[in-house]
Amino acid sequence: MKPGYEIVWNNCLNVIKDNIPQISFKTWFEPIVPLKIESDVLTIQVPSAFFYEYLEEHFIDLLRSTIRRELGHSAKLEYSVVVDNPHQKNQQPLTQRLPSNNRTDLRNRPVSMQMNSEKPVVKNPFVIPGIKKLNVDPQLNSDYTFENHIEGECNRLARSAGMAVAKNPGKTAFNPLFLYGNSGLGKTHLAQAIGIDVKKYFPEKTVLYVNANKFQTQFTESVRNNTQNDFLNFYQMIDVLIIDDVQEFAGKEKTQNTFFHIFNHLHQMGKQLILTADKAPVEMKGMEDRLLSRFKWGLSADVHIPDYDTRVAILKHKLYKDGINSIGGDVIEYIASNISQNIRELEGALISLLAQATLNKKEITREVAMSIVDKLVKKTQKELSVDYIQQIVCDYFGLAVDSLQSKTRKREIVQARQVAMYFSKSLTNSSLSAIGSKIGKKDHATVLHACKTVNNLIETDKDFKNQMQEIEAQIKM
Numbered sequence: 001m002k003p004g005y006e007i008v009w010n011n012c013l014n015v016i017k018d019n020i021p022q023i024s025f026k027t028w029f030e031p032i033v034p035l036k037i038e039s040d041v042l043t044i045q046v047p048s049a050f051f052y053e054y055l056e057e058h059f060i061d062l063l064r065s066t067i068r069r070e071l072g073h074s075a076k077l078e079y080s081v082v083v084d085n086p087h088q089k090n091q092q093p094l095t096q097r098l099p100s101n102n103r104t105d106l107r108n109r110p111v112s113m114q115m116n117s118e119k120p121v122v123k124n125p126f127v128i129p130g131i132k133k134l135n136v137d138p139q140l141n142s143d144y145t146f147e148n149h150i151e152g153e154c155n156r157l158a159r160s161a162g163m164a165v166a167k168n169p170g171k172t173a174f175n176p177l178f179l180y181g182n183s184g185l186g187k188t189h190l191a192q193a194i195g196i197d198v199k200k201y202f203p204e205k206t207v208l209y210v211n212a213n214k215f216q217t218q219f220t221e222s223v224r225n226n227t228q229n230d231f232l233n234f235y236q237m238i239d240v241l242i243i244d245d246v247q248e249f250a251g252k253e254k255t256q257n258t259f260f261h262i263f264n265h266l267h268q269m270g271k272q273l274i275l276t277a278d279k280a281p282v283e284m285k286g287m288e289d290r291l292l293s294r295f296k297w298g299l300s301a302d303v304h305i306p307d308y309d310t311r312v313a314i315l316k317h318k319l320y321k322d323g324i325n326s327i328g329g330d331v332i333e334y335i336a337s338n339i340s341q342n343i344r345e346l347e348g349a350l351i352s353l354l355a356q357a358t359l360n361k362k363e364i365t366r367e368v369a370m371s372i373v374d375k376l377v378k379k380t381q382k383e384l385s386v387d388y389i390q391q392i393v394c395d396y397f398g399l400a401v402d403s404l405q406s407k408t409r410k411r412e413i414v415q416a417r418q419v420a421m422y423f424s425k426s427l428t429n430s431s432l433s434a435i436g437s438k439i440g441k442k443d444h445a446t447v448l449h450a451c452k453t454v455n456n457l458i459e460t461d462k463d464f465k466n467q468m469q470e471i472e473a474q475i476k477m
């Protein structure tokens, strides 16, 4: 008696596993389900038409030899391709069988086997009519070009790698290109500039920018609507995929798993991936190791805070672009020297200034700039968190942050706790009870007492006052 199809397929897998990289095996062979053997025809189920094409293109020789080894020289292979039936929600996916005259005859296989009839429909989760490849809207902001992106020491590597990628997507060593850095420093702008240039140089390429949150929502919806195949198929046909803020995937295992497959697929097909995050891969938390290791395959380039000259150049460029020439150099210098941490805030200050000046019909002088920028800078300070203050205070006194939570009455810890409470009250909007509950689980009266004690000490002890000034400067830095 001949062995059953499951045993045959398992034997094939054992051989295949030894002959291809583990990643390829997991990606391309683990999802296959053997269905039957009839008259020496082994039927295997694959998750998508693309999958089938990929197997045919890359693994047919290996498949041929292993299946022939198991079933003899008259062995044939047939695929059953899973397609979703869009009209029947919540039902098992249908399978589209290859017509019998297209069976892969392993003795005399045609050079390229086609699924001759229509391919399974690939739905576009962005709901763009006409799901053909060319119709995918890249979701790019036309302002985010390289021309509108000012080069500085802070972004030189990321920018030049981005330009290289745009000229040769998927063909450089920078795949994925992983751009990271703090908020408002231009990661999205840069990632989109690459997409815009790819479309300029290669209009036929499918480019897609998507924020990690949107990707996650689409994925969840596809699970709910039983259209995961469409979701996967859609993303697997993109030539340049830009995912912004990938740190948002942290802790979302299923989304990570799906993204992992999309990543592998695109990477193996020589497609370009561009990812942005607020941290370097080594510092990311809540992400699967296998995904993090892939993030490190290409180039990780950070963008950091721009220096003064770059900030001035950015402001001048914005004004030039908007056709405004009524702002003097002293005003630009004032903004650039006072807002240094975030380019979005730099732009925000400029916009507020222009708006106020127009509304109040005021000339934009250095004094007007000062009043607006000072408000913005103060607002930023108020957004400091209690946790951050505790960290700075503990660093200053050489204590572990945990020590503030302990019940100990040791003098240096009690004092550090009081200092942290004092600065939390004066530099954040948190209430006394919110501060107390965060710092050592104390009540509002304890916080009030701490503030009074610190105030008294500042007035009576010069050394203590100096220390407080140093700590405050560090918090505000």
Ligand SMILES: Nc1ncnc2c1ncn2[C@@H]1O[C@H](COP(=O)(O)OP(=O)(O)OP(=O)(O)O)[C@@H](O)[C@H]1O
Pocket (backbone or CB within 6 Å): 144, 148, 149, 150, 151, 155, 181, 182, 183, 184, 185, 186, 187, 188, 189, 190, 278, 314, 343, 344, 347
């Ligand atoms: N080098 C630059 N030249 C000109 N404008 C810039 C530059 N870098 C950033 N910007 C502008 O600053 C603003 C914020 O940039 P962007 O949204 O790309 O930051 P981000 O790092 O992606 O922030 P987040 O992590 O918060 O999403 C945008 O309007 C962008 O055009």
